[in-house]
Amino acid sequence: MEHWTRGPTVGRGSTATVSLATSSDGERFAVKSAELSSSALLQKEQCFLSKLGSPHIVKYLGYNVSIENNKPMYNLCMEYVPGGTLFDAIRRRGGRLEEAVIQLYTHQIVQGLEYLHVNKLVHCDIKSQNILVTGETAKIADLGCAKLVQGVEACTTISGTPVFMAPEVARGEEQGFEADIWALGCTIIEMATGGGPWPEINDPVSALYRIGFSGELPEIPSQLSSKGKDFLSKCLMKDPRERWTAKQLLDHPFLEQHLGSKFNTEQVMGSPISVLDQGLWDSFEASESPMELPSVEGVCLNSPTERIKKLIGFSTFSNVPNREFDENWCTVRSNIDEEIENFVVSNNNVVSDEEVFAAKSSTVASIVLEEIESIHCDEDLDFEFMISNSATEVSFVSNNLEIESDHPNFDFIHSHCFASILF
Numbered sequence: 001m002e003h004w005t006r007g008p009t010v011g012r013g014s015t016a017t018v019s020l021a022t023s024s025d026g027e028r029f030a031v032k033s034a035e036l037s038s039s040a041l042l043q044k045e046q047c048f049l050s051k052l053g054s055p056h057i058v059k060y061l062g063y064n065v066s067i068e069n070n071k072p073m074y075n076l077c078m079e080y081v082p083g084g085t086l087f088d089a090i091r092r093r094g095g096r097l098e099e100a101v102i103q104l105y106t107h108q109i110v111q112g113l114e115y116l117h118v119n120k121l122v123h124c125d126i127k128s129q130n131i132l133v134t135g136e137t138a139k140i141a142d143l144g145c146a147k148l149v150q151g152v153e154a155c156t157t158i159s160g161t162p163v164f165m166a167p168e169v170a171r172g173e174e175q176g177f178e179a180d181i182w183a184l185g186c187t188i189i190e191m192a193t194g195g196g197p198w199p200e201i202n203d204p205v206s207a208l209y210r211i212g213f214s215g216e217l218p219e220i221p222s223q224l225s226s227k228g229k230d231f232l233s234k235c236l237m238k239d240p241r242e243r244w245t246a247k248q249l250l251d252h253p254f255l256e257q258h259l260g261s262k263f264n265t266e267q268v269m270g271s272p273i274s275v276l277d278q279g280l281w282d283s284f285e286a287s288e289s290p291m292e293l294p295s296v297e298g299v300c301l302n303s304p305t306e307r308i309k310k311l312i313g314f315s316t317f318s319n320v321p322n323r324e325f326d327e328n329w330c331t332v333r334s335n336i337d338e339e340i341e342n343f344v345v346s347n348n349n350v351v352s353d354e355e356v357f358a359a360k361s362s363t364v365a366s367i368v369l370e371e372i373e374s375i376h377c378d379e380d381l382d383f384e385f386m387i388s389n390s391a392t393e394v395s396f397v398s399n400n401l402e403i404e405s406d407h408p409n410f411d412f413i414h415s416h417c418f419a420s421i422l423f
């Protein structure tokens, strides 16, 4: 993906802009771009997408770094899906989809989810705005919030969109595969009604309390067939252990029956319209558990992680840590033979007090560990974790979760980085 030309913008999210692009041999594709300095989520998405291959997940084509307007841009290239999002399609269709179309799209989303879950990935942000459609095809997109589940433990960091969160996620307990199934249920409600699962709630904090603690369930749309209602009820089981898995849902009679797909694709397609700019429906990424609730105005929230990400800034991404910048590096632990992945964070302007040090270590650790887990899930690899003595740079190489060191800030690193303690 070296030679291509950026075309018109086709979509904007909170973290990136998506453009239509043309390769040197005339192929059209989509490029999701963010400034390199703030592309951590996009890079994480690249790591996930590059490992996946399913007709129900948007297809990865490559990535590169370009310089545009004197700024380095990180570009994730993927197939272009001309119909836009399912959210757009619902609006174009007059605010609701007929059951044959709901069934068709649901079937494909469940197939995509089953594929992700078999690969130990939780999408964490299933909603109509993250499903791309074209004619009779639906594909899961936007893996920016996705997480790799290791072993039987569900993720304890929480991401996603408040109104689509499952009760256990809203309570900040865990976010496993079951949470994607709940969000699928909410997406079916969107398709059937044109609205969200909790139409009467209009702020994220109320949504989280209601979902997590009221014991209520979203209303099942009355116009759905009995099979459709039953399918939805299996997605919206309060107890995640009782919720059906994607694999089970694939055998549900709602997906088995062939309602036919003779709907007018013209109506579902058409040019994408802009998405609602509504905090309640926007995603946020990785607040720690126990969960910190979003601010009322806030979309992207005042979680400690977000605050600190902003504080430190991500100003360098390089295959070689910039150790010349600060000569006094401390290797916290290393058994490295070969460098596999490198992530460097630096900010010359930050005062290097203990708090900032801890914050930097923690932020980098959480991002990098997720990144690394996603890349090398089954391998035991060499690793290195280094900190400059002035605490202005942190460097990770490869993937070990343990730190053993006599470093004076070891306690900070250990407790703040690896025990998921809020700071």
Ligand SMILES: Nc1ncnc2c1ncn2[C@@H]1O[C@H](COP(=O)(O)OP(=O)(O)OP(=O)(O)O)[C@@H](O)[C@H]1O
Pocket: 010, 011, 012, 013, 014, 015, 016, 017, 018, 030, 032, 058, 078, 079, 080, 081, 082, 084, 085, 129, 130, 132, 141, 142, 144, 272, 275, 283
């Ligand atoms: N492959 C694609 N083909 C066509 N349009 C796309 C494609 N990928 C994304 N888009 C458009 O770009 C928009 C933004 O993309 P995306 O949701 O991936 O960005 P984001 O910054 O991760 O969003 P979010 O705010 O949910 O984090 C989408 O809503 C969609 O309209």
